[in-house]
Amino acid sequence: MAFVEFRNIKKIYGERAVCQNINLQINKGEFFTFLGPSGCGKTTLLRLLAGFIFPEEGKLFLNGQDITTLQPEKRNVGMVFQNYALFPYMTVYENIDFGLKINKIPKKEREKKIKEYLEIVNLEGYEKRSISELSGGEQQRVALARSLVVKPEVLLLDEPLSNLDARLRDKMRAELKDIQSKLGITTIFVTHDQTEALSMSDRIAVFNKGQLIQIGSPNEIYLEPVNSFVASFVGETNLFEVKIVGNKAYVTDEFILSLPKKLDGKFVSIRPQDVILSKSQPLDGGYKGIIEEIKYNGTLIEYTIKCNNIILKAVQINNYKKKSLISIADSVYINIDSQCIKVLKY
C-alpha cells in the first residue's frame, strides 16, 4: 500500500488551477522527486502535503490516514525550506531543539538526540553557534537536522540545494542522499534541476503547467519519455517534428530518418550521444554536415552540426584515444542508429 497518496488533487489560486487531476502514490522509504519548470505546481503540491494550504478537491493520505484537512502541526511532516527558515535569534542547538521541546521530550533525551543528529549532518560541536555565523551549506544541514530530529513520517525538501554554489551543491547532493538512505526516511524532493532529479531519485514525477506528465525511475524518464516535453526537459535532446510514412520519418524532405519498424507519432527525439560523427563515410550512407560550433566541457565535447538546413547536436566522450580530430567548419558524416530514435505521439 502507498505510504503517501495524492488522490485527485486540485488546487485553485484566484481563478487559476495551479494543479489538477493529481494522482500519485509514494512508497515507504522512497526518495521521490517532483521535477518540472518553475510554476508547474510542484511546490504547491509540497505545501499541500505539509498542510500550509488546502486543496479545493481531492484527498491526501499519509500512512493510511486521511490528512486532507489536518492542520500542519498535527501532520508529522518535516520540511526543509528553500531559504532554510532557521530562526535567526536562536543558536544552532536551540533551532534543532525547537521541535523536540514542542513535543515535550525530556531534556536529557533532547540533548542526546541533538548531539546524534548534529553528528548525522556532520556538524559536531556547532551547538552554540548563531545562525548568522554559518555558511549556506552549514545552514542547510542545521535545517535538515531540525526537520529530521522530530522523526517525521515524511521529509519534504523544497529546492534545498538551489542557494548553494555548484561545488557545494554536488557535495550536498551526495550527503543528502546518503543521510536519506541511512535513515530510510520517505523523502519528497522538489527541484527544477534534471541532473539533481536523475542522480538522487528512486522515482521521479515530471510536472508541467499543473499537470502530472510522467512517473518513473530516472532511467525510464530519460530513456522512455512519454512526450516531447519530458524528452526535452529531462536531458539534452534533438527534438524534431516529423511526418511519418511507413517506417520513414521525414524531418524535412531532404532529412529522412529510418525507424526500426512502422510507428505512429508526431515527434522524434534523438539524444546527442546517439548521433555518431565520423570523418569517413559509413557503410550505410548517412548524411553529410558541417561543424558549426564546438563546446568543450571537460568530460564531453558538444558539437553543433548543420546538415541539410537542420541543426543537430552531438556529444562525444573526450578521451585520449579519440583525441578529437574534428574542428570547426569540417565536414562530417552523421550516423544515427534506428534503435536510438524515440518516436513520440505528442
Next chain:
Amino acid sequence: MIDRLKNINISKILITSLLLWILIGFILYPTLRTFSVSVHSQGDISIINYLKVLETDAHFTAIKNTVVLGLLTVLICGVIGTALAFLVHFFELPYKRVIDKLLMMPLVLPGLIIVFAFVQLYGESGLITKTIQNIFNLKEVPFKFSGLSGILLVHAYTQYVYFYMNVSIAIKHIDQSSLEAAKNLGASRFTLFKSVIIPFIKPALIASSIITFMTGVGSFSAPSIIGGSFKVMTTQILLAKANNFMGLAASQVIILTVISIMYLVVFRYYENKVTFVSQVKGVKISPIAINNKITRNVLYAILIILVVIIILPILTIIVLSFVKPGTWMVDIYPREFSFDNYVKIFSKSRAFAPFINSIAISLITAVSCMIVALPSSYIIVKAKSKWKVFIEFLVMLPWAVPSSAIAINMINAFNHPTIFTGENVLVGSYILLPIAYFVSLLPLMVRTTTISLHNLNDDYIDAAKSLGASRWKTLKNVIVPFLYPGLLTGFSFVIIRSIGEYTLSAFLYTTSNKPISIAMVNGIFEYEIGLAMAYGALVVLIAFVGNLFINKIRKY
C-alpha cells in the same frame, strides 16, 4: 474547519472595526473638525477666518516667516548635515564610531532643553556670551541670540541630524564599482562627484529635506522662547487659542498643515523620480585617506570644535542643575553647587508631580501606540484587507501634521461630547494630553513595527507549524521574538519623544497632568534656573538610558 474559519473572520472584522474606530475618532475626525471650525463663523459657513488671516498684517507676516524659517532650516541643516556625513563616512577618520554616535545625539534630545541650554550659553547673559565680552573687553554683547538667527541656530543644532543620518546611510551604499567604472571611463573628480556620488545621495537629501521642513515649520519651542518679534504660525496659533479665537486658530492650523503637506507631496513626488534600485549587490566604498598633513589637521580641528559644540549644551544643563538655589544672581559663572535641586524634586510633592506625570503619560502613550501600531502594521504589511490603504493613510497622517495643529484638532474635536469618547468632554481632562501624544507619535511606532513585520517571512511560521508548534506556540516562540526588537525600539523612541514633549503640552496641559517640560519653563520664568535644569538633566538622563537601550537591542 468551517467553524474555525468563521471564528477567524469574526475576530478579523472585530479588530479591523475597532482599529478604524480609534483611527477615525482620534485622527480623522479631529482634523475634519478643525476644518469645519475654520469655515464656520457664528454658525454660518464662511471664509471670514481665512480672510482675517490673509488680510491682517501680523498673521500674514507669520505665514511668510514660517515658510522662510522652514526653507532656511532646510538649507542650513542640509549643508551642515551633508558636510558632516561626508566628513565622517567618506574619509578615513580616527574614532569614527564614537563621533558618529555623538553626532546622532541631538535626535534623542528634546528641543526645549536645547533651547534653554543655548539661552544659558549664548543668550544675553549666557556663559559664552559673557566670557567673550570679558576677554575682549566689549561694552556691548557680541551677538544677539534671538529672532530668526537665534531660532535658526537652535534648528541647526537640533535638526541637522536628519540630513546627517540619511546621507550617512546613502554614502555607505555608494557602489565602489560605480566609482571605479566612472574613473575607468575617464571621469574627472568633478564629474565623478556630479554623476556618481550625487545621484546616490539625492534621494536621501530629498527625504531629509521633507522631514526637516516639516519639523521647521512646526517648530514651537524655539520661536516661543527666543523668537522675540519674529512671529511664526505656531506661536500665533497658541495666541489665538489663548484668546479663545478658535475659528482663527483653526484656519491657521489648516494653512500650516497645508503648507507642510504640500512640501511633502511635491518633494515625495520628486524623491520617487530620483530613487533607483541597484540591480546587483554593490561593493561598499572604503573611506578615503587624507594624506595632506595640513588638510588633515584642519579637519581634525573642525571635528574637535564640533564635538565641543555638541557636548556643551548637555554639559551646561548637567552642571547648572547642581547650582545651589539663590546663589547665582550677578556673577557670570555659578560658584556654589549642591544637590538641593534634585532633593527638592524628589522630596516636595509639588515639584515631584511633573516628573511622575511625564513618566506616566509617556508610558500610557507608548503602550497605546504599541497596541494600535501592531494590528495596523499587520494589516499594512501582511493582510489583504480592503481597508489597507485607508488605514495606512490614517496612521501616517499625523506625521505630516505639526504638533500645534494636532493640539488644536484635539481641542476642536473634544470640547464637546462625541461618540468616540463615550459622550465625554475631554478638554480639561487628564487623558487629552496622552491622547495627543499618542496621535503625534503613532507614525513613529508604526514605522518601526512595519519594518520588523517585513522581516518576518511566512516561511518561519510554516517551519514552526511543520515542527508541530500550535498557533499559540508559533505566536510565542516565533512571531513575538521576531517582532520584539522592532516593538521595543519603537516603544523606547516613543518614551524618549514623550518625556520632554513641549508643544502639545503647552496647548493642552491642565493642573492635573502638568508635565516636566512645562515645569521647566515655569522654573525658568520664576528664576529657578537650577531647578529647571535639574528637570532637564533628568529628561536627558532618561533619553540617554532609552537610547542606550535601543542600541543594545539585537537586530536581525
